[in-house]
Each structure stands twice: as C-alpha cells, then as structure tokens.
Amino acid sequence: MAGSDVQALVVENEQQGMFQVARAAFTSADVFEAEYEELFNKCWLYVGHESEVSKNGDYVRRTIARRNLIFNRDSDGRLNAFFNTCPHRGAEVCREQKGNAKHFQCFYHGWIFANNGSLKSQPGADRYSVHFKEQQRGNLVAVPRFANYRGLCFVNFSQTTVSIEEYLGNAREYLDLVLDQAESGLVAVNGMQEYSLRANWKLLVENSIDGYHAATTHSTYLDYLANIHGKGMNKVGLEGVGTKLDNGHAVIEYSAPWGRPIANWVPAWGEQGKVEVDAIRARLEELHGKEKADRIALKNRNLLIFPNLVINDIMALTFRTFFPTAPNSLHVTGWAMAPQTESEWARKYRLDNFLEFLGPGGFATPDDVEALESCQSGYQNGMEQHVQWNDMSKGMGMEAGYSDEIQMRSFWSEWGRRIQPAIDRKGARK
Ligand code: FES
Ligand SMILES: [Fe+2]
Numbered sequence: 295m296a297g298s299d300v301q302a303l304v305v306e307n308e309q310q311g312m313f314q315v316a317r318a319a320f321t322s323a324d325v326f327e328a329e330y331e332e333l334f335n336k337c338w339l340y341v342g343h344e345s346e347v348s349k350n351g352d353y354v355r356r357t358i359a360r361r362n363l364i365f366n367r368d369s370d371g372r373l374n375a376f377f378n379t380c381p382h383r384g385a386e387v388c389r390e391q392k393g394n395a396k397h398f399q400c401f402y403h404g405w406i407f408a409n410n411g412s413l414k415s416q417p418g419a420d421r422y423s424v425h426f427k428e429q430q431r432g433n434l435v436a437v438p439r440f441a442n443y444r445g446l447c448f449v450n451f452s453q454t455t456v457s458i459e460e461y462l463g464n465a466r467e468y469l470d471l472v473l474d475q476a477e478s479g480l481v482a483v484n485g486m487q488e489y490s491l492r493a494n495w496k497l498l499v500e501n502s503i504d505g506y507h508a509a510t511t512h513s514t515y516l517d518y519l520a521n522i523h524g525k526g527m528n529k530v531g532l533e534g535v536g537t538k539l540d541n542g543h544a545v546i547e548y549s550a551p552w553g554r555p556i557a558n559w560v561p562a563w564g565e566q567g568k569v570e571v572d573a574i575r576a577r578l579e580e581l582h583g584k585e586k587a588d589r590i591a592l593k594n595r596n597l598l599i600f601p602n603l604v605i606n607d608i609m610a611l612t613f614r615t616f617f618p619t620a621p622n623s624l625h626v627t628g629w630a631m632a633p634q635t636e637s638e639w640a641r642k643y644r645l646d647n648f649l650e651f652l653g654p655g656g657f658a659t660p661d662d663v664e665a666l667e668s669c670q671s672g673y674q675n676g677m678e679q680h681v682q683w684n685d686m687s688k689g690m691g692m693e694a695g696y697s698d699e700i701q702m703r704s705f706w707s708e709w710g711r712r713i714q715p716a717i718d719r720k721g722a723r724k
Contacts, residue, residue, distance in 0.1 A: 301721060304710030305683075306703075311690040313703050317678040319713075320494035320670065326621045328716040333601045333709075334359035338441065338448040338461045340603040340615045341365050341375055343629065345445065345481040346392075351409055354392040357625075358449060359617060363437065364388045365447065368410040369396060373442060375449050376411050376434040387434065398434075407434050444473050445480055446613075463540025468547070468597045471590050472607045474582060475556045476633035482613075483630045483645065489654050493666035494673075495602065495616055495624040499705055501662050502604040502614070503596050505546050506688065506697040508532055511665050515650075515657035519552060523562040527551040534593070536694050536701035542600030542708025544701035547593050552609040552651075555636070555644040557591040563643065570639045598701070600708055610648035622670050628652075 303316045342365050353366035362378040385402040399406045405416045413432035439450035441458035534548020553560035557574035578587035595607040604614045616626040630648045651658045689698025
C-alpha cells in the first residue's frame, strides 16, 4: 500500500489479548476504493424511512454510495428507488431535493416518466421504432434490490440473494426494540441534518458505539446535566454491555442518568412529565409485557447496522448514515426520529434532548467531530509509517462491559473479512 509496508489491516490474537487495526486503513486510497467495491456496492444500505415519502407521489433525492437516487412512493403507493439519470442521455430527471409529483420530466429533450418509472411520453415519439417501447428502453432504472424492514428502506447495488432479514440477523432483536417504541410507527421529524467531517468514515463508526469516550469527551454534557438538573437526574451510572452481532453489526445497551421520552422519567421533568411518561410506560407494558417494556424504556441503545447505519436510541432517537468522500473526509446525514403520534410534551422533550446532545450544535456532536478530526491528523503526513497501529483490545478475554471494545471488533472483523482480499489482490498486481 502506498506510503506504508503494512499489509494486514486487521490483526487479532486472542491469546495475547491483541486486536489492532492498521492506520493505513484510514488513509489509503486503495482501501477507500476497495470499500466502495466490497462494502458499499455489496451491502444493504439505508436509503430513508418510509415516513419521508408518506403520501402517494412524495419523493426525496438521496446520494447513496456516490449514486444520485430518487426515493419515492408512486401513485399506487409502492416505494421505489430509481437512479436519477435519464435513460436517454443521462441528465437528472429530478432536480428538486423533495416534493410530490405524478411525473418527472427530463429538462433536456423533454421525456416524461410516470412516478413508477415508466416512460409516459417523449417529443417526437413517432420517430422511435416499435421495438423501443416493447423493449422498455425508455424507462427509469430502479436499483437492483430494494427492501423495507418495518419502515426502514434499504437499497443494494448488487443482485444480492441475501434478504434484508437475513442480513440484519440477530441485530433485529435490537432494531425491533427501537421500532416497538412506536405503536403508531416512526416518523422522520422535519427534514434532516447534513454535515461533513475531515476524518475517515470508520472513525465515526467506532465513535458511534464507543462507551469508553463518554465520560471524557462528553464530560461537558455530563457536567451540564448535573449543573442544570442537579438532583433532577436519575441516580444511575453509564453501565451496560457491548455486544458483537451478526455480519459486523454491533450494539451497546446501557443505563444512563438522562431522561428518555420513551419512557424514563427524570425528576427535572416535573409532575406533568411523570403523568406523561407513566402513560407511555403503561401502554408499553400492555403491548409488550413488563420485562420487555422495561428494556425498551430504561435502556439506551447505540446500534450499528453494518457498514454505515447508526441508530442512537438514547435521550432522543436518531438515525445517521454516512459515506466517505475521500480517505480523510466523510459526509453525514442524520434524522431525528419520533413516534408518529405522541403528545406535544413528549415531542418537545424529545427534540430538546436531540438538539442538546445529538444535533450538529449540541453538546456531543462538536466534541466528537473534534476528537475524530484529531485522530485523523494523527494518521497522516508520514506519522502512520512510524505509528502503524490502532489498539482495539479493551476487554478482550473478559466479560464484556459498557466501555469495552468488543462491539468495535465486530465491525472491524467483518470489515477485514471483506476488504483484505481486495487489498491482497491489488498488492499482487503491483
Ligand atoms: S437526456 Fe433526458 S430527454 Fe434527453
Ligand atoms: Fe460521542
């Protein structure tokens, strides 16, 4: 690999309690390309939530793995993801970020497509042979695979035969705990947030499931909670467990001192809050039984769906997905999620909590961005040739705890399994 003699990217030695990741994995252009070939072109990728296109005709534009897509609900209510490129010569057929439309018209030569992708009309249609229509050469092209898991929509750019359910594997247990919070279904609240970082995308993967950094990086937030709420916080520490899930997915599940609108009251929310939260809790128990309701309500979950969907079910609920634009930069898209129907009170606290910690101007995100960009600087300009490895061994050979790194090793093992052969092939050709 250019600039480094490191060939093995992920090294694991159970006996020596060693798990290392080569820093070249964060800087190499070969790795970056291999990630698009082996991960983003082959894995199921989150494209959006069905609530973003709730009415027939609704559409949003998405950039997924560098592809420009239209994610929409057609006039028959079917969800689709089309490549946003005219089959005639390639111009974008949808130039708005979102809207509602029965048709998409290409502005170049004026072809018009129904919102199910079929070509409706074209200027000078009589100058095309009958075969053109018969062979459906004029229709928009849909992504090879599309799947909807309980409202979460995924695309796959390969003709994979692995269903979304198989792909999710035992991560479904955790995903279902998130989805079961909302009897009415989830909704993406008020658009989305987008921002970029000067860091490798895998740093954000790690960070999203990293219990170890909370007390240090986010000490300001924890101090703030203590100062503002004083005795108004729950008397529980950050405690729980990290878990390796199937296919590179990973999760940490834990208790924390903050309140959760689903449905963990804190004294700072006062009596009205208690009435609200008790009602949510009672309904959860009715639907799911006490044990499961307690887990849904009291436990926080940071869930990674391999390779790049993060679900933070913490003091608010957020979905985030992100793609690298270069080895040292990434672009993030995030959504605040909420039950479709919830009281004004619950929605207010949910969104306050979201902005306070998870929003781009909140207590967490800027601190995390600073940490991740700082890590990236540590790998560059030849430093990575002298200090070649990152350590990922915390908790190896021991019972997993909240602040260990087993969940990150889950990601990295799967990442290495998919990427290493491509890097080896490339090395062999050099
Ligand atoms: S490029 Fe779209 S109609 Fe020609
Ligand atoms: Fe963080």
